[in-house]
Amino acid sequence: MTFEETYLNDNILDALYDMHFEEMTPIQEKCIPEILDERDLIGIAQTGTGKTAAYLLPILSMLDDGGYPKDAVNCIVMAPTRELAQQIDQAMQGFGYYLDGISSVAVYGGNDGSRFDVETKGLKMGADVIIATPGRLLSHIRMGHVDLSRLSFFVLDEADRMLDMGFSDDILSIAKLLPKEHQTVMFSATMPQKIQQLARTLLYNPVEVKIAVSKPAEKIQQSAFVCYEPQKLGIIRHLFKAGELERVIIFSGKKDKVKDITRELKRMNINCAAMHSDLTQAERDDVMYRFKAGQVNVLVATDIVARGIDIDDILCVINYDVPRDAEDYVHRIGRTARAQRDGVAITFVSDNDMRYFGDIERFLERVIEKNPLPEGLGEGPEYKPSSARKLSRGRGGHGRGSNGKPRRHGGNHRGKGKGKKPNANSQKPTANS
Numbered sequence: 001m002t003f004e005e006t007y008l009n010d011n012i013l014d015a016l017y018d019m020h021f022e023e024m025t026p027i028q029e030k031c032i033p034e035i036l037d038e039r040d041l042i043g044i045a046q047t048g049t050g051k052t053a054a055y056l057l058p059i060l061s062m063l064d065d066g067g068y069p070k071d072a073v074n075c076i077v078m079a080p081t082r083e084l085a086q087q088i089d090q091a092m093q094g095f096g097y098y099l100d101g102i103s104s105v106a107v108y109g110g111n112d113g114s115r116f117d118v119e120t121k122g123l124k125m126g127a128d129v130i131i132a133t134p135g136r137l138l139s140h141i142r143m144g145h146v147d148l149s150r151l152s153f154f155v156l157d158e159a160d161r162m163l164d165m166g167f168s169d170d171i172l173s174i175a176k177l178l179p180k181e182h183q184t185v186m187f188s189a190t191m192p193q194k195i196q197q198l199a200r201t202l203l204y205n206p207v208e209v210k211i212a213v214s215k216p217a218e219k220i221q222q223s224a225f226v227c228y229e230p231q232k233l234g235i236i237r238h239l240f241k242a243g244e245l246e247r248v249i250i251f252s253g254k255k256d257k258v259k260d261i262t263r264e265l266k267r268m269n270i271n272c273a274a275m276h277s278d279l280t281q282a283e284r285d286d287v288m289y290r291f292k293a294g295q296v297n298v299l300v301a302t303d304i305v306a307r308g309i310d311i312d313d314i315l316c317v318i319n320y321d322v323p324r325d326a327e328d329y330v331h332r333i334g335r336t337a338r339a340q341r342d343g344v345a346i347t348f349v350s351d352n353d354m355r356y357f358g359d360i361e362r363f364l365e366r367v368i369e370k371n372p373l374p375e376g377l378g379e380g381p382e383y384k385p386s387s388a389r390k391l392s393r394g395r396g397g398h399g400r401g402s403n404g405k406p407r408r409h410g411g412n413h414r415g416k417g418k419g420k421k422p423n424a425n426s427q428k429p430t431a432n433s
Contacts, residue, residue: 001029007036008061011098016057019094025050030209032058035185040206042199043187046331049211052091052157055185059153060092063128064099068152075129075153076137078171080161082108082285088131088157104129109136109282120145134162134170141177148177153185154202160188160195164303166277168198175202190327215364216330216345219337223369224347224357227380231373232320232348233264238374239318239346240270247313248298251332252320255302261320262300275301303328311335316344322353326363346371351381358385 001024003016016022024032027045034041035058045051059075068074079085089106096102105122107130116139123130123145130137130146140146154175156162162171184203188195191210199206216222225235239245252258255276262274273287273296290296292311303323314336323329329347336343347368349357361368373380 003057006032008032008057009065011064012057012061012095015095015097018097021053025054027051027209027211028054028057030211031055031185034207034209035059035183036062038183040184040203041186042203042206042208043185044189044191044208044210045187046189046211051187052088053095055155055157055187056088056091056095059129059155059185060096060099060102063102068128069150070101071126072150073127073130073146073148074151075155076148076151076174077129077131077155077157078134078137078162078174079108079131079157080133080165080167082133083288084158085131085133092129092131102128104131106131107136107140108133134167134174138170138173141174148174149179151178151182153183154178156184156186156202158189159186159198160190160192163194163198164277168194171198172201189331190325216333217337217343219341220333220343220345222333222345222347223371224349225371225373225380226349226354226383227373227377229350229352231377231380232350233261234377235348235374236261236264236318236320237268238377240265240268245316246297247315248318249314249316249332249335250298250300250318250320251323252300252302253323254321257320258300258302265298265300270298271296272298272300275299277302303332312338313341314338314343315341316346319345319347322347322349322356322360324356326360329360329363349383354381354383354385361385 002022003024004013006024008016027043027049028051031041031043031051031054035055043051043054045054055077062068063074077088079088085106085108089104092104096104103126105119105127107119107123119136119140120143123140132140137146141148156171162168184206186195186199186203186206227235236250250261252261255278258274258276262272265272273290275284275287279287287296287299291299317333317336319329319332323332333343333345336345347357357368370383
C-alpha cells in the first residue's frame with residue numbers, strides 16, 4: 001500500500017515524495033488509518049519497522065489540517081533515551097518540511113545547563129509538538145514551562161524500555177495532567193504483563209496492532225553452553241583467553257550479575273564497561289559514547305540496551321542468561337551481524353533456564369549447536385528442555401504477520417496542500433524512521 005492511498009494531507013505527501021518514501025511498511029499500513037480515525041492504539045513492533053513514521057505522519061497531518069489550538073501544546077511524544085528523542089526530532093523535521101504552522105521542540109536529559117535554557121526558551125515561544133524523555137519533561141512541567149491541559153495527542157514510544165528504566169511513575173504523573181479527551185498511542189517491542197497493565201490504565205478501547213517478530217539474521221552463528229550457574233564465569237574467562245574478542249556485548253537480565261561480570265573482566269584487564277539501571281542518564285550516555293567510539297571493547301549490559309542501539313560493528317553477543325521469551329532473544333542477538341557483516345551469538349543455558357531455551361529453539365524452528373564445556377570446568381547438566389518437540393536442524397520459514405486491509409483508502413481526502421514554503425532550518429532524516 002502506498003502513502004498516497006491514505007488520508008494523509010498533501011503537505012505530508014510532498015515531504016514523503018521528496019524523501020522517496022512510497023510504499024508503507026506493515027506497521028505503517030496498519031497504524032496510520034487507525035490513528036487518522038482518532039482511535040487509541042497500541043502497536044507491538046521491533047525497532048527498525050518504521051513505527052516513528054507510523055505515528056508522526058498521521059498526527060502531523062491532522063495538526064496541519066487544523067482545528068487544534070494555536071496557543072497550546074497539542075502533542076507529546078515520550079521516548080526512553082536522549083538518542084531516541086533525537087532520532088524522533090530529526091524525523092519530525094523531515095516529515096514536517098512543508099508544515100509552516102507547526103513547531104516542535106525536543107527536551108531530554110544528560111546535558112549541561114545551557115541546553116536546559118535553550119529548551120526553556122523554545123517551550124516559552126510555544127510548540128505544537130514536544131519530544132521528551134520523562135524526567136526532563138517533568139522538570140519543565142514543575143518549573144511551569146509546559147501546560148498540558150489542552151493536549152490532543154499523547155505518544156509513548158518504546159514503552160517497555162521506559163518501564164525497564166524505571167520511568168513508570170513519571171509516565172503516570174504526566175498522564176494525570178492530561179485532559180480527559182485526548183488520543184493515546186503506545187508502541188512497545190514486547191507485550192509483557194506490565195505493558196498490558198499500563199495500556200489498560202492509559203488507553204481507551206485501543207486498537208492493537210502486532211507485527212510478527214522476524215527471525216535472526218542468517219549470518220549470525222548461534223551456539224550455546226549448557227552449564228551450571230557457577231560455571232558461567234569460567235566460560236567467560238575461557239572465551240576471552242582463547243582469542244582477541246572485541247566489539248562484544250554481554251547481556252544479563254540482572255544488574256547484579258552485570259556488575260559481577262564487569263569486575264571479573266576488569267581483573268582480566270579486559271577493556272569493558274557496565275550499563276544498567278543504577279547509572280544516571282549522563283553516565284549511560286558516557287558509556288554508550290565510549291563504546292560507540294571504540295574506547296571500550298566490551299559492553300556488559302542489562303536489556304535496557306537490547307533495543308534501539310544503533311552500532312553496526314558488533315562482532316559477538318553473549319547471553320549470560322537466557323531471556324524469558326524468544327522476542328527478547330531476537331532483540332539481543334540482533335545487535336550483531338548488521339550491515340552485511342557476520343556475527344556470533346553465544347548463550348549460557350543453566351539447568352534452570354533449559355525450558356526457556358527450548359521455547360526459543362521452537363520459535364526459531366531449529367536446534368542451536370551446543371558447545372562442549374571448557375576443560376577444567378567439569379561436567380554440565382544434561383540438556384532436557386521441558387515439553388520439547390522434534391526440531392529440524394535447518395531454519396524454518398520466516399513467517400510474517402498477515403497484513404489486514406486498510407480500513408479506508410482511495411486518495412487524499414483530508415486536506416488540500418497549502419503551498420510549498422519550507423522552513424529554512426528544517427532538515428530531512430538521513431534514514432528510514
